Amino acid sequence: MQYIDGGVCAPKGFQAAGVHCGIRSKNTDKKxxxxxxxxxxxxxxAVYTQNKVKGAPIAVTREHLKDGKAKAVICNSGNANTCAPNGVEIAKKTCDLAAEHIGIKAENIIVCSTGVIGEELIMEPFEKGMKPLVKALSYEGGTLAAEAIMTTDTVSKECAVEFELGGKTCRIGATAKGSGMINPNMATMLSFITTDAAISSSMLQQALSQDIKDSYNQISVDGDTSTNDTVAIMANGLCGNPEIKEDGEAFKQFCKALAMVTKVLAKKLAADGEGATKLIECQVTGAPDKETARSLSKSVISSDLLKSAMFGEDANWGRVLCAIGYAPADFSADDITVEMSSKKGSIKVCEHSALYPHSEEKAAEILSETEIKIDVNLNQGQEQAAAWGCDLTYDYVKINGDYRS
Amino acid sequence: MQYIDGGVCAPKGFQAAGVHCGIRSKNTDKKxxxxxxxxxxxxxxAVYTQNKVKGAPIAVTREHLKDGKAKAVICNSGNANTCAPNGVEIAKKTCDLAAEHIGIKAENIIVCSTGVIGEELIMEPFEKGMKPLVKALSYEGGTLAAEAIMTTDTVSKECAVEFELGGKTCRIGATAKGSGMINPNMATMLSFITTDAAISSSMLQQALSQDIKDSYNQISVDGDTSTNDTVAIMANGLCGNPEIKEDGEAFKQFCKALAMVTKVLAKKLAADGEGATKLIECQVTGAPDKETARSLSKSVISSDLLKSAMFGEDANWGRVLCAIGYAPADFSADDITVEMSSKKGSIKVCEHSALYPHSEEKAAEILSETEIKIDVNLNQGQEQAAAWGCDLTYDYVKINGDYRS
Incomplete structure (x- = not known):
């Protein structure tokens, strides 16, 4: 099981493309x-946002995936098609248009949108762009698709792994976009995952629903759950393994490979959070149960106070304990150890839930790196989990508040 | 029922004082x-923080209030006595020392601390300061006490009301501090409330526990629940009303007067949030139940995206809908109206959960004020609630991240 180059086109039999068709009102040639x-x-x-206010494409995708089958993903950036007129109708028309040009059924298409909310998504750019988009499809087009779904992401995000399944070489590839803003909208997390493994749709749903608990659901940039978040996975079976229809060794291998891909992308999303200068990982160990470990690690990386302290390169362990203390979980907060580490080394700052004497200079040096790890040991069990976030910076406020000037 | 000048000394028979005794390590003569x-x-x-990591003084105060009786509050700023060595012992010693100098029992003292966490609170400054503090007690000392509990609050906060109870003129007065930081700690909300009404301790607890649901629990600066939050109330009965021992007209009047005081202080705390330039009130109406209205209004004023938009004076109603959509409550998000208003006027920006055409220039003019109101109507019930917060600014990041430079 190893990482390989590429993204959604890494598995056999997937083509992709990304073009500029003019959805953004601004002058730009961004795909x-x-x-x-x-x-x-x-x-x-697929899994979708828990927000009660949902983008119109989600309703259409949900309908199309009722039979557990799909053949394509169409996704625009620049307009979220959310709280906007005729949203469902436009999402359906987009599928019809794509289906016609590709030569497949509209109900086999997954449709997503990300960008401005509250503005009508008009069909004209799709009508103009669909033909060149389909024409541009290629087995090397993964990166173009990864670029076309970006909003204010600063880098495109892809990941792929190769592994064995029933004597066959299988691959899982994926792309994701996150945490970018365009005037005036909100961060949306999208991820599209492809695989040439053969796996039933029910096992695929089980794998994905379980996986996101420890990957995409464990990241936060600002705690604002978007209206359009969607993670979708498609498996075409072309690697030739015996179809995975139930739990067992093959399913475990598949889930392990999936986790390798989604965790890397989750970290890339966190690191590219709006205005971020540092990736922050919080690992909670010694927890009484898995859900507590997840909840506590996510609470730490979500705390504005801790995120500001990381920006200031201040080993403010009191804010770590504070965030752990208000997380919705059942545990004892009496014997917590906190260590902070980076490429520059590691330092213990808290033991038995109290100050552990340490050099502030050394701590500041460790926190001067761009990837910071915070290890929290609850010393009361065997379970662990991690979460990823980023620092809170002037640029976050600038990007989200000051774009008019 | 009317507002009057003053704070904790407004009711009959309460003296207060505030002095500098040197708890902060820095050179400062702040009280x-x-x-x-x-x-x-x-x-x-009293009511206390829900954080599992609690300041040591909370354990001592909780013990002292078991009998529902108290005669004094002692509170230091500059050190939270939390996650620090010998915390409970030091909180007890502080009570002993105060009791000795005042000439009362230690178990009748409410003790609170706010400031740095993780640093040992030493007794020496208390030993030096207690005598002059007790000597300085006066019936006009409320403001001095209000100043002495401040951390990085920019203004001291007091409020008082006068009202009739059983033919007698009663008063409720209070002070509060919030949302300030000192290296390295976290925001702590404290409020001390006094009254000369006669009311049983069980009815007093009932009044306070109910009140905070619509006052202090409905404000947020950064969503970080502190380790030391405490709201305490003392009633000495000196106004001469028949003691309130059960629900009824007198209790309702008392609760109404209490709400007048706590809501004003809650708003003052939100307006003085770290780095804040604007007070943001969100009023949710047309809700199916009270708890939903509370939850939704608080979700809106807690959203970093919305807070940033307010700083940018951008009528980004999509972020209001987003924050409502992810609030933990059960309601329909299909027919929401959003209006924004200030001294400069009012503007409808969203209707039926979609864009309501409006002038962006007019909206920006309205949002240029320092007090902004966001009205959200769910159009599905009769209940309502409000919450108060502030904008997210460069200065928030500066105060919480950049204090080393």
Missing amino acids: DLALIVSDELCTAA | DLALIVSDELCTAA
Whole structure:
């Protein structure tokens, strides 16, 4: 099981493309329309935002995935098609248009949008862009699709792994976008995952639903759950393994490979959070149960106070304990150890839930790096989990408040 | 029922004082020790932080209030006595010392601390300061006490009301501190409330526990629940009303007067949030139940995205809907109206959960004021609630991250 180059086109039989079709009102030639198409009909699964205010494309994708099958993903950036007129109708028309040009059924298309909310998404750019988009499809087009789904992401994000399944070489590839803003909208997390493994749609859904608990659901840039978050996975079976239909060794291998991909992308999303200068990982160990470890690690990386302290390169362990203390979980806060580390070394700052004497200079040196790890040991069990976030910076406020000037 | 000047000394029979005794390690002559003493033994009640990591003084105060009686409050700023060596012992010693100098029982003292966490609170400054503090007690000392509990609050906060109870003129007075930081600690909200009404300690607890749901619990500066939050109330009965022992007209009047005081202080705390330039009030109406209205209004004023937009004076209603959508409550998000208003006027920006066409220039003019109101109507019930917060600014990041430079 190893990382390989590439993204959604790494597995066999997936083509992708990304073009500029003019969805953004501003003058820009940024790519804004992405397409991923499988040579064969796939089993498919997805998870969606828990926000009660949902983008219109989610309703359409949910309908199309009822049969657990899909063949393509169409995704635009620049407009979220959320709280906007005729949203569902436009999402459906987009699928119809893509289906016609690709030559597949509209109900086999996953549709997503990210960008401005509250503004009508008009069909004209799609009508203009769909033909060149389909024409541009290629087995090397993964990066173009990864670029086309970006909003204010500063880098495109891809990851792929290769592994064995039933004597066959399988691959899982993916792209993701996050935490970017365009006037006036909100951060949306999207991720599209492809694989040439053969796996039933119900097992695929089980794998994905379980996986996100320790990957995409464990990251936060600002705690604002978007209206459009979607993670979708398609499996076309072209690697030739016996189809995974139930739990067992093959399923475990598949889940392990999936986790390798999604964790890397989750970290990339956190590191590219709006205005971020540092990736912050919090690992909670010694927890009484897994859910407590998840909840506590996420509470730490979500705390504005801790995020500001990391920006200031201040080993403010009191804010770590504070964030742990108000997390919604059941545990004892009496014997907590906190260590902070980076490439520059490691330092213990708290023991038995109280100050552990340490050099502030050494701590500041460790925190001067761009990747910081905070280890929290609750000393009361065997479970552990991690979460990823970023520092809170002047630029976060600038990006989200000051864009008019 | 009317507002009057003053704070904790507005009701009959309460003296207060505030002095500098040197708890902060830095060179400063800021007052850091506050005392409030009632002429008569009071019924008393308190509510505390829900954080599992609690300041040591909370354990001592909780013990002292078991009998529902108190006569004094001693509170230092500059050190939170939290996650620090010998915390409970030092909080007890502080009570002993105060009791000795005032000439009362230590178990009738409410003790609180706010400031740095993780650093040992030493007794020496208390030993030096207690005598002058007690000597300085006066019926006009409320403001001195209000100043002594401040951390990085920019203004001291007091409020008082006068009202009739059983033919007698009663008063409730209070002070509060919030949302300030000192290296390295976290924001702590403290409020001390006094009254000359006669009311049993169980009814006092009931009044306070109910009140905070719509006052102090409905404010947020950064979502970080402190380790030391405490609201305490003492009633000495000197106004001569028949003691309130059960629910009824007198209790309702008392609760109404209490709400007048706590809501004003809650708003003052939000307006003085770290780095804040604007007070933001969110009023949710048309809710199916009270708890939903509370939850939704608080979610809006807690959203970093919305807070940043307010700083940028951008009528970003999409972020209001987003924050409502992810609040933990059960309601329909299909027919939401959003209006924004200030001294400069009012503007509808969202109707039926979608864009309501409006002038962005007019909206920006309205948001240029320092007090902004966001009205959200869910159009599905009769309940309502409000919450108060502030904008997220460069100075928040500066205060909490950049203090080393």
